[in-house]
Amino acid sequence: MNNRLADFRKERGVTQEELADALEVSRQTISSIENGRYNPSIVLxxxxxxxxxxxxxxxxxxxxxxxxxxxC
Amino acid sequence: MGVRKLDFRKIRYISILLLGIVLAIFGGFFIQERWGGILVGLGAGLFGMSGAQLITERVMQRNPALQKKISIEQSDERNVQINNYAKAKAFEFATFLALPFFLILVLADVPLSIVLLSIAVYVADYAVYLWFLNKKMKDI
Structure with missing residues (x-):
């Protein structure tokens, strides 16, 4: 699954760390989603x-x- | 107000710690006997495990930021998925490893009771897998 998470994040000036903190996940999870290596659960x-x-x-x-x- | 809430986890760990000390000391009196050695080992294990847990909790209480970080790392869905994947692979590996292991036991003339006990452990492990598989099939 492709995603535009990195674009959205950068547009809002949010760092991976800040997004991870807000969503209560690890920074690596955000990085993996952005790189297309990991597809998040529907909840995330x-x-x-x-x-x-x-x-x-x-x-x-x-x-x-x-x-x-x-x-999928 | 002012009354500290009872921390049951802490009480449990302190109880296990004390039990460990008692077992180790009691076992020490009978160290010449086999069960004395087992008691010392068990007591030392309980003491070490609960002591480490108490120290960890104390460090965590003093550092809420670290506590939150560890909690996030543990519940992070990607980490959980990776952990489950690794466990599944380890189970698969153990399943294949068991067969040559039984063969080696037989070829090494190990007593039949040991071979049968090993096979029973293997079958029980697989039974647990099938039980959970069936349970989850019904649940979700």
């Missing part, structure tokens, strides 16, 4: 969307071909 995805006051699909982009590859 909602928390991220709520933090940026936007809809999930604005941040996370579901690609059907990628989804099939990931088994």
């Amino acid at each position: 995805a909602f928390k991220i969307a709520r933090f940026f006051q936007t809809a999930i699909e604005q941040i996370f982009i579901y690609d059907e071909l990628e989804g099939e590859k990931d088994g």
Whole structure:
């Protein structure tokens, strides 16, 4: 799954550390999501969307071909 | 107000610590016997485990920022997923490792009771896996 988390974060001037603290996850989790190495749970995805006051699909982009590859 | 809330975790660790000391001292009187040695070992283990836990809790209480960081690291969903993945791989590895291990036991002429006991442990481990698999299938 692709995402625009890094763009949203940088636009708002939030560091990975600050975002991680606000969402109560580790900084590595934020970094892994941004690099596309880790797909967050639906709960964390909602928390991220709520933090940026936007809809999930604005941040996370579901690609059907990628989804099939990931088994999603 | 002013009355400190009873910390049951602390009380439990202190109780285990005291039990460890008592077991180690009691075992020390019978150190020549096999069970005396076992008691000393068990007592030292309980003492060390609960002592370390008490020290850790004390350090944590004095440093809430560190406590929060550790709590986040432990409950972080990626860390939990990685941990579960590693456990699953270790279980798979142990499952394959067990078969040549039984073969080695048989070839080494180990008493049949030991071989059967090892197989029983293996079967019990797999039974626990199947039990949890079935339970989770029903739960979710």
